[in-house]
Amino acid sequence: MGDVVLEIENLTRRFGAFAAVEALTLSVNAGEVFGLLGSNGAGKTTTIKMLTTLLPPTSGDALVAGFSIITQAIGVRRAIGYVPQGISVDGSLTGYENLLIFAKLYDLPHREQQARIAEALDFMNLTADAKRLVGEYSGGMVRRLEIAQSTLHRPKVLFLDEPTVGLDPIARDAVWKHLIDMRANYGTTLFFTTHYLEEAESHCDRIAIMHLGKLDALGTCKELEASLGPRHTLNDVFVHYAGSALDFGNNFRAVSAERATAQRLG
């Protein structure tokens, strides 16, 4: 692990009096797989939205690939890829078209576009289905296409918000295999949120646990487990920091959006 690619300092976001994220400070190294864990309403999505420049912070700042999310938003946007929680590819276009539009929006040189798209399709195992409408894809294929779409321009950091929500275990494994391969091939830093502890345990170099907007724990799985004493699992760590209030604080819109995503993917 070498350079720091993501440096978050005192990042805070308030909605009225409610602090969704409070004074979050942490840094992520280039090439790291970093998991942000927490129960619903812990502030994970708000954090990702600030880091992807979708939501301005109330105070604090973050440097993504050296660019400030406040003063250099365009630089940040060029350097990142983002896979939102919902479905972000267009069901009324083909898989190929979904990739082509992003190749154009990210200014990939014209002569490289076709080769890049072919490579991405091949890498995500979607070549045979490239000309089909995405509306006919399975959930796992949709997620793989979304990842292909957000990595066409070889981002330094890929943000994924609940990348495997609503997928069956086989599709989930396939998505992770592709993500890990991608890191190996291109050195992409992966920053993702998840509810699934086993996912964090098997894939993350380090994890952070957020609870009620604050960072409660940070380290490798082994370090966090050891911090509670011998023979503790990551589940114990999670319960220790996040309590058992798994559904605390989430609003109706977020829940219905998540269920709708799960339904469409599943």
Place this chain on the structure above:
Amino acid sequence: MTATFMHPLTGFIEKTFVITEFELRKLRHDFTELITRALQPALWLLIFGQVFARSGAMHTGSIPYLDFIAPGILAQSVLFVAIFYGINVIWERDLGIVQKFLASPTPRAALVLGKGFSAGIRTLSQGVIVYSLSLLLGVKLNWSPLALFNVLIIVILAATLFSTFSLVIACIVKTRERFMGVGQVLTMPLFFASNAIYPTDIMPGWLKMISHLNPLTYVVDALRTCMLAGSTSPFGLSLDYAVILVTTAVLVSVGARLYPRLAT
């Protein structure tokens, strides 16, 4: 990253057309909406238009009533199609598509204007319908290439204007239910407070004043001038174009400001 950098204006224009291109590709995959949309102007021209023409209740000067309302109905159907366009961005927001586009380096104004243009090009099918019906009803059309070209441009611009207006509303209300409510509330006043189906001369003073602030009035005036043989514009085509272009530019810049709100 192997991105090529370009002049902001070139980038803006190019990105606008990328957005338009992909919106239109969707149409290629499913064009049923073009057919269902044909119904409304047909009803207005064949039923409303014919009945009112027979009644002789509307005094439209030297132009027969059916000729008078044909451009009005084209403008109206452009308005009705475009004003509900914003529901698409609410749909895309609920999915997550808007968020992904906003996290890309695409200029916000290009996202907004690109969608507006695509609505404009989609609406051209309404022009084909209204011209066909007008032929059937014996409306005296102006077939000069310049007039047809003007109609084409006016339809695209008018749909861009009203679909961007719709997008601005969508960015403010954010939910489908509220959007449908607002959309319903706005279409009829825009339509009735215009010169689409009756001349502004017969309006009471207050309504006439409102109609002169209504961009639809200028769209109708421009279409009437270009579509009909031997028609002259009360406002002048340059004023019509100026009103349409300035309103569109203002709406696009407001839309570009508000669009990021959809991601929060």
